């Protein structure tokens with residue numbers, strides 16, 4: 543699907559696995575990360591007596607999902623904001639889905655600054671109402687804090703060297719300038735590796751700008767309370783920092799029983815057609831009766 547209004551498109555990962563994990567039935571579901579509406583659409587099509595509350599903090603994503611899900615009318619309600627700040631009021635859900643992180647649509651909008659393949663301001667905010675941007679971190683944080691950030695959130699072993707280079711060459715205006723500086727300070731073997739040498743640093747910046755681990759912790763704490771008895775909580779994550787948190791929170795929650803002992807991953811056919819699925823890990827838990 544390409545939405546005429548926004549051009550946003552997102553192929554949902556683990557589609558069959560997500561539907562199975564949610565154990566769909568007539569009722570109310572929460573899509574905490576509606577994005578382009580791919581997963582919500584699958585849910586709405588699979589079960590005609592199902593309704594969805596759809597959340598996204600990104601205005602472009604909400605507009606795109608509204609266009610994509612328009613045909614379902616009143617069966618979908620939208621809320622723009624961070625899932626960590628969502629208040630369900632008196633509603634309780636039969637299932638909650640969170641497909642974490644950024645969507646391919648974010649990378650398809652070069653001006654948002656998520657990609658180092660196109661020159662753009664160092665932005666990286668999913669919610670453009672917030673004030674912290676990647677430019678502020680890159681241009682104002684001290685070297686030690688930058689190195690720690692790149693090491694912990696990017697799992698980048700050359701974090702110190704990259705931080706030193708960033709401080710020496712700043713201020714940076716654009717994504718491509720920053721990526722070139724990083725590529726220029728790493729050994730040649732690293733430059734010719736499987737991924738671009740700036741990939742992990744960009745991941746770290748994005749996670750920090752959007753406080754992705756903090757808001758995930760809040761969601762993992764709150765979401766079990768938003769479920770009906772036997773309601774399902776399904777989280778799809780894309781790196782080990784997130785997956786570890788999901789695993790531990792599910793185990794530690796007195797309200798949940800773990801359904802997936804091991805994370806569910808994509809089949810080779812899906813990885814071949816949707817590269818984003820390669821690192822997807824789905825975990826599912828159920829609210830105790």
Ligand SMILES: C[S@@+](CC[C@H](N)C(=O)[O-])C[C@H]1O[C@@H](n2cnc3c(N)ncnc32)[C@H](O)[C@@H]1O
Pocket residue numbers: 552553554555574575576577578579580581582597598599600603623624625626641642643644645646668757
């Ligand atoms: C991977 S995409 C979801 C794609 C969606 N499942 C689909 O099939 O189209 C993640 C979306 O969640 C949003 N998002 C990420 N973290 C969020 C948060 N803490 N609160 C609200 N929305 C968030 C992003 O803006 C993005 O649009």
